[in-house]
Amino acid sequence: MGDLEFKLNSTDIKPKSEIIGEISVSYPGRYDGVVINTTILDSNEHIVYKSYNEKKISKNVSRLFINKDVMPQDKAEFTALIQFEPEQEHEVKFRVSIIEQHKEIESKIIFAKYSN
Numbered sequence: 001m002g003d004l005e006f007k008l009n010s011t012d013i014k015p016k017s018e019i020i021g022e023i024s025v026s027y028p029g030r031y032d033g034v035v036i037n038t039t040i041l042d043s044n045e046h047i048v049y050k051s052y053n054e055k056k057i058s059k060n061v062s063r064l065f066i067n068k069d070v071m072p073q074d075k076a077e078f079t080a081l082i083q084f085e086p087e088q089e090h091e092v093k094f095r096v097s098i099i100e101q102h103k104e105i106e107s108k109i110i111f112a113k114y115s116n
Contacts, residue, residue, distance in 0.1 A: 003027035004034075004106045006096045011112040013092060015085055019047070023066075023096055025074040031100040033067040034076060040114065041091045045084045052078040065099070082114055089115040 004027070009020040023034055038047040046062040053066070053076055066076045082092070092114050097107040 002106055002108075004096065004098055004108050006094075006108040006110060008094065008110055008112060011110065013082060013112050013114045015114075015116065016081060016083055018050075019080040019082070021078050021080070021094065021096075023076045023078075025068075025071070025098055027074075027098050027100075027105060029100065029105075031068055031098050031105060033065055033069075033071070033099055035097050035099055036064045036066075036078065037095045037097075038062070038080070039093045039095075040082065041093065042088070043084075043086075043090050045082070047080050047082050047092070050079045050081060052076055086115055089113060 003025060005024040007022050013019060048060045049057055049064045051057055053070055064078060092112040094110045095107055098105040
């Protein structure tokens with residue numbers, strides 16, 4: 001077990017269904033926060049993050065940084081959506097990284113499936 005735990009509510013994602021992710025950091029050093037990058041493979045479409053730790057995100061963002069200052073007990077939960085209708089099945093790569101002074105300390109990757 002490393003300094004970063006990451007899980008999704010489901011790795012089988014449907015259009016317009018809410019994606020919920022949970023992040024837990026046990027990194028002993030000082031860190032600035034975590035960043036979540038998501039790629040929908042074989043597509044030019046993006047995921048849209050809607051909230052983190054119950055705080056709504058007012059703009060559509062496709063890359064999410066969560067500052068350590070808003071992570072009680074070094075935990076974060078986020079919600080996101082993929083809104084386009086897929087014509088084929090896509091693999092979705094979620095990559096969460098611990099960031100310290102603009103450097104990546106550790107990362108975890110989860111692959112999910114996006115289809116109708």
